[in-house]
Amino acid sequence: MSESPVSMHPGPIQPLVGTTLREHVLSGMQAAPGATGEFTSLINHLSLAIRIINSRVRQAGLAGMLGYTGNTNVQGEAVQKLDIYANDVLLNVLERSGHCGIIASEEMDDPVFTQHPSKYIAMFDPLDGSSNIDTNGTIGTIFGIIRRKVTDSKPTLEEALRPGYEIAAAGYALYGPATQFVLSTGQGVHGFTLDPSIGEFFLSHPNIRCPQKGTTYSVNGGNRALWSEGTRKWAEFLKASDKASGRPYGSRYIGSLVADAHRTLLKGGIFAYPADEKSPKGKLRILYEANPMAFLFEQAGGMAIDGVNRILDVQPKELHERTPLVLGSVEDVMTFKRFQLGQQV
Numbered sequence: 001m002s003e004s005p006v007s008m009h010p011g012p013i014q015p016l017v018g019t020t021l022r023e024h025v026l027s028g029m030q031a032a033p034g035a036t037g038e039f040t041s042l043i044n045h046l047s048l049a050i051r052i053i054n055s056r057v058r059q060a061g062l063a064g065m066l067g068y069t070g071n072t073n074v075q076g077e078a079v080q081k082l083d084i085y086a087n088d089v090l091l092n093v094l095e096r097s098g099h100c101g102i103i104a105s106e107e108m109d110d111p112v113f114t115q116h117p118s119k120y121i122a123m124f125d126p127l128d129g130s131s132n133i134d135t136n137g138t139i140g141t142i143f144g145i146i147r148r149k150v151t152d153s154k155p156t157l158e159e160a161l162r163p164g165y166e167i168a169a170a171g172y173a174l175y176g177p178a179t180q181f182v183l184s185t186g187q188g189v190h191g192f193t194l195d196p197s198i199g200e201f202f203l204s205h206p207n208i209r210c211p212q213k214g215t216t217y218s219v220n221g222g223n224r225a226l227w228s229e230g231t232r233k234w235a236e237f238l239k240a241s242d243k244a245s246g247r248p249y250g251s252r253y254i255g256s257l258v259a260d261a262h263r264t265l266l267k268g269g270i271f272a273y274p275a276d277e278k279s280p281k282g283k284l285r286i287l288y289e290a291n292p293m294a295f296l297f298e299q300a301g302g303m304a305i306d307g308v309n310r311i312l313d314v315q316p317k318e319l320h321e322r323t324p325l326v327l328g329s330v331e332d333v334m335t336f337k338r339f340q341l342g343q344q345v
């Protein structure tokens, strides 16, 4: 008589299937006091929206989705077809989730106030780096989630104007050679990679830590003539040769925040979009670009400032308010700050 398969098993069951995004978030939330499952459901809805956007991004060239709509957004930027598609997918999926009382987007002049007595505020840049779409460059989606202080009152714009230290969760999707989802719910930063054959995100980068110091800097050198003296001196310092301090740093700049930030998060170094004469308040937006990225970098042991002050402490006054943004390794960001303050480096 043949042995039953179970009695023949050699020992503990070895993991055959990785941890999915859903399992990871659920395990984290189970530890959260008073967890109701709504937060987990919201993250899973975000994952669904990102997988839908990913599918369209991957076929954009064939589906006639490249190119511009001919319109400009509230930022005055030419809007690509995929920006609008990504915005509409996120809006549709998040509204349907019933968890978001307020939904704000780079592509919408005003927030959408849903009819649900919902717990959360979602804000996002639906397709960051869209100027790279037509050249098949890496682009992404950036989002931040904040808990509403009251859930049974009519949502207001003022509710969305919250400092980044109140963020409950933030993350980004990266539509690159692989599709990745990087997320923090306040318990560290974790990266997931999409298996397109089954449409599931699997944990691939547990507990991402930003190195204390890096070897690259990421800034648009074409703006050099517009920079402050401190920023110019900082860039010259990094380009000077000094073996002991690991200089010169390598220069890396894709022109897509998600791609430049992701590299800096994993490898260390510094990303800067500083204030300049053309953009005295910087180019990037506080609520749905700078704050989510700053939250992630701090959760990973990195640092995020506006050149001098901590990004997460900034009190936004307008929905689409801009800020200078400097992200990266603590030592490298502190060097940038010293140059801004005219201190000895």
Ligand code: P6P
Residues within 6 Å of the ligand: 128, 129, 130, 131, 220, 255, 256, 257, 258, 260, 273, 283
């Ligand atoms: P520049 C993309 O348009 C974006 O909003 C960010 O993703 C990116 O970091 C920045 O602008 C690039 O701006 O002026 O260097 O092209």
